[in-house]
Amino acid sequence: MKKIWLGIIALVLVMGIGTSVYAAEADNGQSWFENMLPFAKKMHPDLTDSQIKDMVNNCHSKQGTARVE
Structure with a gap:
């Protein structure tokens, strides 16, 4: 048994x-960000790819809070 x-x-x-x-x-081989980018563009059509990437990096930083400048 x-x-x-x-x-x-x-x-x-x-x-x-x-x-x-x-x-x-x-x-x-695609990263999570590359998969998410088309949806992010629909949600934020006025932002460029680099601005969306910066926003995602700020939201997912290890510090836990995003700093708006």
Whole structure:
């Protein structure tokens, strides 16, 4: 019975690791920002790509707060 449980646990771990590796590579090398850019352009049509990138970087900074200048 112990061998069966160990086999099931090993199978679950292998399948979980394989799924996460596949999911990490499934976006064809595009970054999160590149995937999000068309939607951001619809929300903020008056901003340039660099302004949107600056806004995203400010919102997702490690300091936790965005500073408006």
